[in-house]
Amino acid sequence: MNLSKVESSGIGIVHLGVGAFFRAFVLPQLQEMAQNLSANDISGWGILGVSFRSAGVRNRLAKNNFCYHAVQISGSGYDIVEINTLSTVYFLQEQRAKVMQALISPELKMVTLTVSEKGYHYSTNTQSINWNNLQIQKDLACPSIPNSVPGLLTLALKNRREMGLPSFACVSCDNLVANGRVLRKVVLDLARRIDPDLAHWIDENTPFPCTMVDRIVPATKPEEVRKISKLTVWKDPAPVFHEPFRQWIIEDCFGSLSCPPLESVGVIFTKDVKPYEQMKLRLLNATHSAIAYLGQLLNKNTVFEAVQDPEIVDFIEYLWELELCPSLEESPDINLGKYTQRLMARYQNPALEHETIQIAMDGSQKIQPRILAPIRSNLLAGRPTSGLSLVVAAWIKFLVEKDANGRMQEIVDPLQESLLKAIRQKNPVDSILDIREIFGKDLRQDERFVKSVSETFVSMSQFGMRTCLKHFLEDSGAH
Ligand code: CS2
Secondary structure: OOOOOOOOOOEEEEEEOOOHHHHHHHHHHHHHHHHHOOHHHHOOOEEEEEEOOOOHHHHHHHOOOOOEEEEEEEOOEEEEEEEOOEEEEEEOOOOHHHHHHHHOOOOOOEEEEOOOHHHHOEEOOOOEEOOOOHHHHHHHHOOOOOOOHHHHHHHHHHHHHHHOOOOOEEEEOOOOOOHHHHHHHHHHHHHHHHOHHHHHHHHHHOOOOOEEEEOOOOOOOHHHHHHHHOOOOOOOOOOEEEOOOOEEEEEOOOOOOOOOOHHHHOOEEEOOOHHHHHHHHHHHHHHHHHHHHHHHHOOOOEHHHHOOOHHHHHHHHHHHHHHHHHHOOOOOOOOHHHHHHHHHHHHOOOOOOOEHHHHHOOHHHHHHHHHHHHHHHHHHHOOOOHHHHHHHHHHHHHHHHHHHOOOHHHOOOOOHHHHHHHHOOOOHHHHHHOOHHHHHHHHHOOHHHHHHHHHHHHHHHHHOHHHHHHHHHHHHOOO
């Protein structure tokens, strides 16, 4: 099969983490942007991907010369777009020299990242790189063969500095609070230990814009791969599926470095991303996690199934109205009522089949910006937190139930070992809340928070999730 591949001269963007989100969100927008540009203007904006975890995605994409299909799913069916602008994908473990060659190319202008929360190795507790992490310790001991994201970026920037090349911009596209600041912090922490002058150079020369990214991308299921292959001209082992909605906000701080003209596809460049980021993390991601844990405990396999349950809907609406919207420190010029209404409509997309177990994974990382951050704001301001505390209790209950049913292997989480140890203690709630990396000292010592999570957990264990939810809605007047 001869696929029509759009080859651009010069790799301008290296993307770290070639997961479904990159392929369903970042790349389609870069491709659309390129389609709007003249041949002259697209040269120098070629894109190359680097995979960290396994060779699988590279191998699947390589079958079709790194072309694949991005499939938009909505009530009206499939809208299939052929993505043919990805130059190649390297698997770091096997193709280190090639990855470094791309990162030290004079034409490279930016490195974008979708490596998920755990890829940053950032501890919100110490507000620095997590020095206890084995991978970080290894990268510090042997900085020339890095395996972590901060390690790879530090080495690439070190090499560029030594070669007299300008820096590239590091653009995080992950769901973290102040993702650019976090990335800057972990890179600078590591660089400082390796060579303080390098850290100084990075600090002066490397932009780390914050971004907000939004599109629901359910994991691809084998039956969908089969379905799509019947509709497309060539057989694709690596299609991605996504909802129609998308929103990308990027902090405008590239300095003298050029940035692709993404405005032409609706990307917003702004001085302050925080209001958008907080709105998205606390209104979308927080309720996603709530739906995931409550849904898992109430046997709802997908977000769609969960939001067919009137009590779950009441609970989500309660959270928006009384605990999440009020917790926003600055909101963008957006009507929050309309925004949450639209979110509910996105959750109600019957065709998406977004599995609650997918959202439930990595809970120790996800609940921090989504649930614990608004709890902290609300505690400080004397606002209610009982609904968000119920979500924390539901997460712990979810872990306990998975373990009791011998299905702990389904729980993917970078802190899996500590979580497992904690939930097997006599008082699982206390032991989980003791994990500093998640709850810090402040929440552990906040009696209101600890009491609320503990009591809700007891009630869930005694009466079950359904009754506990009913009681909550009655007590909060949300029914
Ligand atoms: C979800 C997100 O899996 C999850 O944790 O909450 O991936 C969510 O779908 C995206 O952030 C939407 O933009």
